[in-house]
Amino acid sequence: MNTRILWTELRRSSGLRAAVLIAGMGLLPYWALIAAFGTDRAWLSLVAAQRDFLFLFAPLALAAGAWQARRDRSSRVEELFATTPRSRLGRVLPASIAMAIAMCAAYVVMLGLWAAVGLRPINAYFPIGAMGMIAVGALTLVAFALLGMAIGRVLPWPIVPPILAVTAIAGLVNVGSTVGASAAEGPSRWPGAYLMIPSVPNLTNNPAVFMVSSPQSNLGQVIWLIALAVTGLALFAATSRRAAAFAVAPAVLGAVIAVPVLPAELGQAYVLDRGATAPVCTTDTPKVCVNRVDSPDLEQWREPGRKALAILTAKLPTAPNRVEVYMWVAPDVTVLPGSGACPYNYCPHASRPPQTLVVELAFRGFREGASIPVEHYVWHLLAGGGAGPCPDFVAPGGTLDEEYLAARWAAAAWLIGQPLPQDLLVLADAEIGQPTSEILQQLSTLPAEQQRANVAALRQSELTCAPGDRRAILTAGSGQ
DSSP: OOHHHHHHHHHHSSHHHHHHHHHHHHHHHHHHHHHHHOOBSSHHHHHHHHHHTHHHHHHHHHHHHHHHHTHHHHHTOHHHHHTSSSOHHHHHHHHHHHHHHHHHHHHHHHHHHHHHHHBSSTTOOOOTHHHHHHHHHHHHHHHHHHHHHHHHHHSOOTTHHHHHHHHHHHHHHHHHHHHHHTGGGOGGGSBGGGGGSTTOOOTTOOOGGGEEEOHHHHHHHHHHHHHHHHHHHHHHHOOSHHHHHHHTHHHHHHHHHHHHHSOSBGGGSEEEOHHHHSEEEOSSSSOEEEEGGGGGGHHHHHHHHHHHHHHHHHHSSSOOSEEEEESSOOTTOOSOTTSSSSOTTOOOOOOOOTTEEEEEOOOOOTTOOOOOOGGGHHHHHHGGGTOOOOGGGBOTTSOBOHHHHHHHHHHHHHHHTSOOOHHHHHHSOGGGHHHHHHHHHHHHTSOHHHHHHHHHHHHHHHHHTOOSOHHHHHTTTSOO
16 A cells, blocks of 8 residues: 555545544533633643543544445445455555544644643643653544444444444443542542543542653553554454454453553552652742743742742741742652542641742642632742641641631731731631631730741741641730
8 A cells, every 4th residue: 555545545535524523523622611611721631631522532433434434335336346356454454544544633633723722821831741641542533433434334324423423422421420420439449441441530639730641551551442443443354254253352352461551440540740740940049939830820929939038038037048839739749639648638748948938739620720819929928927738737528727727827917917808818718817817916915026936936837737726826925
């Protein structure tokens, strides 16, 4: 087969039209996501979203393959082609390769369209690990298209492709929703073999911008999808029942090989991309740093970060000289949310060095940036005296203890010299407004040096996550 034959097949077959249809239809659900959650801020969330929608794209590829397989029957040339000395495999191979190329193009073009419509900025961090996720997604469309061609040859009626598409979508949605609904019961309930089904959800419950599919899951999926594609091609080219029976062998062998290669548990399918969480800092001092994936926000945090450092230097005996702001967790955290060893969204970490102001804005949901107005950045930097919250103070239900939160915000209010803004209470918890005011009032009755010492003591307790009543530390000596 030469390139001329392949090009002719690309023009004659329905593959290119199917690719345009799939890529175009892919914009519809993505526009819905943009309307609900806003534009993407990272390539990883974009790539993960496209993989999530394989429950829609893979059935469309299946239907496209079934429609393409009808070509010879609808043109009434099957008997004519059967009389030629060329083998059936030689006749169907160009059309199959053309369909595979079209499906790969559809997946890549769709991703490009998504990026053009909803990725801001377009030069956002692109991890190498995303390439594996894209390759598996494109290969899924190829495997389903070839499988559809095999089905379409056996059932060459016009009604078959739409029935295949609807049935496949219903089945994949049902499986995905069943697995996703069990996430609260623990990802260990589901074996990694479920990765052989397209569009299985990420059960780690971690932000998509920080997670890539593991090399182990990529390898297992590639083995399975290639085997499935070979079976589809072999069934499409089979000329006898015996050949059709042997055509199933690649899929069986691929499953036997892929299952041991795939992760033992579905929750292990995704791993943290350390490149996404690596710090990116300003070139001048004092340094202000953010996650690499959030580097477009570095300029927004520069001035608030330096203002917070200036306030701490002016009001406390020892103050940090560097700011690190992380939308999720700091890079040195080894225990991640959803791992079973992390209480809710707050993860244990080593004692923070006093010379660095580290703020972890905890868990960031899928496609969500930090929902914090710029005018409140300094408040969040100075909460707890310029130290992040400690996991030991997580209350039942996954929220931080109200008294603990009130003491943290009271320390920020004392440092800034202003009462807690009302709109900040909406972002935090409206019920902490009263205890925060009470703590500030008690603190204000103390001599200036005592106030300063109490806030410094609270900051030190937060840095080391030492046990103790934070309100009592902040109001020590007030007699109330």
